[in-house]
Amino acid sequence: MEHIENITNFVRLAADDNSGSLPGSLFIDASKNKRISGYLALSLSLIILVLLVIPSLKTSGNALVDAPVIGSKWPWFNRLEFLRDANTPIREGYRKFKSGIFKVIGNEILVIPNKYVDELRSLPEHKLSSIVANIDNFQGAFSTIDILLEGDLHTHTIQTRLTPKLGTFIQPICKEIRKSLPVELASSETQWAKHKAFDVIVRLIARNFARTAVAPMYDNPEWLAINVKYPENVFKCVILMRLVPNYLKGLAAWVIPWTWKVSWNLRGALRLVVPIVEERQAALARHIQDPSSTYEPPNDLLQWMMEEATSPRDARPDKLVHRLLVLAMASVHTTSMACAQAFFDLCEHPEYLEDLREEILGALRTDNGWKKTTLTRMRKLDSFMRESQRLNPPSLTGFKRQVMEPMTLSDGLFLPKGVHLVMPIVPIAQDESVTGYPLEFDGFRHYRRRDEPGNAHKYQFATTDKDNMHFGHGKFSCPGRFFASNTIKIILAHLILHYDFRYPEGQGRPKNVCLHEYIFPDPEAQVEFRRKTLEDPDIVAFEV
Numbered sequence: 001m002e003h004i005e006n007i008t009n010f011v012r013l014a015a016d017d018n019s020g021s022l023p024g025s026l027f028i029d030a031s032k033n034k035r036i037s038g039y040l041a042l043s044l045s046l047i048i049l050v051l052l053v054i055p056s057l058k059t060s061g062n063a064l065v066d067a068p069v070i071g072s073k074w075p076w077f078n079r080l081e082f083l084r085d086a087n088t089p090i091r092e093g094y095r096k097f098k099s100g101i102f103k104v105i106g107n108e109i110l111v112i113p114n115k116y117v118d119e120l121r122s123l124p125e126h127k128l129s130s131i132v133a134n135i136d137n138f139q140g141a142f143s144t145i146d147i148l149l150e151g152d153l154h155t156h157t158i159q160t161r162l163t164p165k166l167g168t169f170i171q172p173i174c175k176e177i178r179k180s181l182p183v184e185l186a187s188s189e190t191q192w193a194k195h196k197a198f199d200v201i202v203r204l205i206a207r208n209f210a211r212t213a214v215a216p217m218y219d220n221p222e223w224l225a226i227n228v229k230y231p232e233n234v235f236k237c238v239i240l241m242r243l244v245p246n247y248l249k250g251l252a253a254w255v256i257p258w259t260w261k262v263s264w265n266l267r268g269a270l271r272l273v274v275p276i277v278e279e280r281q282a283a284l285a286r287h288i289q290d291p292s293s294t295y296e297p298p299n300d301l302l303q304w305m306m307e308e309a310t311s312p313r314d315a316r317p318d319k320l321v322h323r324l325l326v327l328a329m330a331s332v333h334t335t336s337m338a339c340a341q342a343f344f345d346l347c348e349h350p351e352y353l354e355d356l357r358e359e360i361l362g363a364l365r366t367d368n369g370w371k372k373t374t375l376t377r378m379r380k381l382d383s384f385m386r387e388s389q390r391l392n393p394p395s396l397t398g399f400k401r402q403v404m405e406p407m408t409l410s411d412g413l414f415l416p417k418g419v420h421l422v423m424p425i426v427p428i429a430q431d432e433s434v435t436g437y438p439l440e441f442d443g444f445r446h447y448r449r450r451d452e453p454g455n456a457h458k459y460q461f462a463t464t465d466k467d468n469m470h471f472g473h474g475k476f477s478c479p480g481r482f483f484a485s486n487t488i489k490i491i492l493a494h495l496i497l498h499y500d501f502r503y504p505e506g507q508g509r510p511k512n513v514c515l516h517e518y519i520f521p522d523p524e525a526q527v528e529f530r531r532k533t534l535e536d537p538d539i540v541a542f543e544v
């Protein structure tokens with residue numbers, strides 16, 4: 001009540017101040033009052049108009065490319081519409097200009113066809129940048145992703161240290177999943193019980209990533225929570241910030257809570273992990289002083305990045321920890337989304353389960369347990385995952401790039417500096433001329449294609465080509481896709497072997513949640529699980 005009274009007093013005093021001739025009274029000259037309101041309304045309308053018009057007057061980058069625009073040219077309305085439904089303009093543009101170029105959200109996004117991918121995919125970063133485009137997409141400075149501009153230590157480390165060692169991670173991931181599943185699905189041990197499938201999967205994957213990132217922290221609940229929350233907060237920040245015109249973003253960052261949350265997560269990670277970096281640096285220094293002392297460097301992403309860092313800045317403990325979080329952002333939710341989509345497809349198509357179970361058991365029997373080769377033997381499961389991603393991918397557009405030097409493509413298309421381009425990867429993957437009966441879920445279609453002569457190594461979940469760019473394609477394609485593929489296979493295989501699952505009565509495959517070009521599996525969707533009662537003795541033997 002007190003503050004209402006204060007406001008009333010304030011209004012009264014302000015009126016006193018303005019009324020001039022009638023001090024102490026709220027009843028000021030009505031015509032003057034009307035005039036003031038008129039001026040105020042006019043100024044406000046002018047300000048709004050200027051704010052809306054400025055972005056459409058841009059005279060650089062995409063604005064210099066002559067291409068048809070899908071939707072209205074007013075960026076802000078378009079941005080809002082794109083947030084709600086990006087599918088319609090992207091598909092409409094593809095339908096009308098399949099092998100040509102078009103723009104969406106006014107001048108903001110230039111969509112180009114995949115006929116250019118071969119001449120663009122190997123260009124160096126200083127000519128065509130994936131990092132600058134991704135920082136722009138992820139609202140760099142406001143989501144703390146701009147550390148990527150400082151170098152590619154994290155990508156280099158995944159390529160040179162994680163991927164070659166993937167085989168050694170299979171047993172630890174399996175152990176982790178076997179330990180976590182009964183905890184996550186505790187109520188399903190004896191009877192059918194409902195769980196939010198996405199939540200379960202995110203926690204399994206985050207735990208796995210948290211351990212791969214900093215081995216001694218694998219069961220630290222705070223570190224685990226940061227690995228889940230940081231990517232979520234970054235996405236929320238990105239989704240809102242994208243609506244705000246560039247010149248207002250700095251201001252908006254103060255009022256959008258997720259920009260603060262992202263910073264809190266980062267601070268939390270620094271508090272937890274910087275002391276570990278310092279301990280490791282001290283242990284190495286002791287070993288250099290006394291080479292006879294025992295020194296066993298841990299096997300995790302943090303240690304590898306410490307060893308691979310070539311500049312003092314990259315080697316700084318705070319920078320290393322920040323990069324680990326960016327990796328959590330790149331890996332935890334992307335992998336969880338793909339895994340959840342494939343799992344929803346398994347629930348929707350139980351007719352595949354018997355075949356998949358046979359294949360998984362066959363692979364385990366051949367290898368006498370979980371080995372590096374066991375996962376490559378699961379070709380039907382791999383095909384199922386690829387088909388699931390083809391129909392329910394994480395993003396409508398891909399191959400997001402920023403032109404850093406003006407260039408002319410082979411057919412004469414000129415791309416000035418500053419162009420932000422993407423490719424319409426979903427319409428391409430779902431085009432009849434690329435994939436027969438494109439909207440039908442055919443879980444083993446890629447398996448059958450791989451059986452054709454010369455195709456054994458093509459059409460896998462983690463292989464990219466110009467028609468399948470959900471992991472990008474070329475020089476900057478996702479370096480973590482092999483790790484993601486292994487993790488998803490291990491989780492799905494364990495679910496298939498140990499659980500029965502189904503949608504609750506009357507419920508089918510949940511609808512995706514689409515925001516901007518991003519496509520998320522429904523995080524609220526529930527699935528019923530029940531632990532299988534009859535354990536196959538073979539499986540039990542393989543899982544000691």
Ligand code: HEM
Pocket residue numbers: 130131152154155158327330331332334335336338394398399400469470471472473475476477478479480481483484
């Ligand atoms: C199903 C899961 C995943 C999907 C769908 C995915 C997708 C992508 C895509 C589309 C890109 C951009 C490629 C381009 O611009 O052409 C990318 C880049 C990247 N991804 Fe993944 N990713 C996944 C999992 C992972 C995992 C598990 C890791 C880490 C272990 C990872 C690390 C990265 C990194 C570091 C980059 C940046 C590469 C660069 O700029 O050179 N990703 N990912």
